[in-house]
Amino acid sequence: MDWTPLLSTLTGAVIGITATAIADRSRWRREEARHAWEVRREVYTEFVTALKAAGEEMRAVALGDHRSESARDAAVREAVRGTGLYTASERLWLVGPPQVVAAGNEAFHGLRAIRNAYARGMAVGSAEEASLVAVRRTAMARMRRLMREDLGFGPLGIE
Numbered sequence: 513m514d515w516t517p518l519l520s521t522l523t524g525a526v527i528g529i530t531a532t533a534i535a536d537r538s539r540w541r542r543e544e545a546r547h548a549w550e551v552r553r554e555v556y557t558e559f560v561t562a563l564k565a566a567g568e569e570m571r572a573v574a575l576g577d578h579r580s581e582s583a584r585d586a587a588v589r590e591a592v593r594g595t596g597l598y599t600a601s602e603r604l605w606l607v608g609p610p611q612v613v614a615a616g617n618e619a620f621h622g623l624r625a626i627r628n629a630y631a632r633g634m635a636v637g638s639a640e641e642a643s644l645v646a647v648r649r650t651a652m653a654r655m656r657r658l659m660r661e662d663l664g665f666g667p668l669g670i671e
Contacts, residue, residue, distance in 0.1 A: 548607075549663065555603045556659045559616055562597040563652065566623055569595055574630040585631040592627055612662055615655035622648035 569591035578584035597620075604616045626644045634640050657667060 552607055553663055555600070555607050556612070556663070558596075559600040559604045560652075560656065560659070562595050562600040563619060563623055565595040566592045566597045567626070567648070570623075570627055570630050571636060574634070574636050581633060584633065588627055588631045592623075597623075609662055612655070612658045615651070615658045619648065619651040619655045622651045 570588050573584070573587045573591045576587070578587060601616070601620055605613055608616065622644070626641070626648060629640060629644055630636075634644075660667065
């Protein structure tokens with residue numbers, strides 16, 4: 513009996529199955545990478561948005577009248593809590609690469625420094641505020657640049 517046709521058929525089947533498995537694995541990896549990219553983009557957007565909202569909310573509270581220092585402190589802290597910043601920060605820590613997490617943490621701490629200064633009575637428009645805001649802006653620009661790099665976007669060139 514001639515085994516050549518049977519061996520040829522089996523070899524062709526093995527090659528076909530292997531090629532299909534490799535193609536499926538490659539497609540799965542691309543889909544997983546795309547999903548991870550989309551999750552990071554969503555988390556980055558959520559974090560940056562929460563940082564901006566917290567800054568605006570704090571400033572609005574700082575512009576208001578408060579009966580006591582403790583009332584001002586509580587109002588400023590509540591303004592930050594209400595923006596979802598802490599949840600967004602935790603999500604960033606879970607999915608961001610180390611350089612983005614570090615930059616996000618730096619921006620977060622810049623915001624906290626402003627929050628603490630407002631809570632203790634720093635005036636909006638003061639030299640102290642300008643100094644703290646400048647530090648925060650620098651940290652935010654670095655964070656955005658690293659986020660854009662991670663997502664594969666080029667620099668904006670406007671910051």
